[in-house]
Amino acid sequence: INLHSFLADWSEELLFELNKQGVQFHSHLQIAEETKISIDRDKIRRVFSNIISNSLKYMNKSEKEIELKAYEARGQLVLFISDNGQGIDAASLPYVFERFYREDPSRNSVTGGSGLGLAIARQMIEGHRGSIQAESVKGVGTSIRITLPLIFNEEGDRI
């Protein structure tokens, strides 16, 4: 798929959807127009939606903000989805990609969820030879960093 148009379309939809919910949304896309990536559009959409829905769910502030940043580096897509939500405890951070893991399930029970979203995301991203990491500061926010390989031809040019 064409990465530039995929991300441009998606962020336009997000801007509309999130602003409707009173959430500030900013995107910074630095992707060349010809860049392609080998990925299933619907699957990657589901992964991204889950990360966004986490940002909305684990948000305890009145001024909600979500930021999308994407650029190319060393033949990879590097993408960040960041929020200014409640953040994740440093002690919990290594476990958030595990199946059924939910930070403080008793307190979280009100927000619902099965603890599978990020585990599915990791499976999907790693299945495409990419990587996914979480960075977070409790009380400040969370940032999910995803990398995925781009498609090149034999000369090393983008195709």
Ligand code: ATP
């Ligand atoms: P599901 O996605 O299956 O509905 P879930 O949201 O609990 O359930 P994950 O998406 O895998 O499961 O997230 C795992 C845990 O990581 C969450 O329960 C939450 O404690 C923490 N977490 C994930 N994203 C954020 C975020 N943006 N801010 C704060 N905590 C988060």
Ligand code: MG
């Ligand atoms: Mg989730």
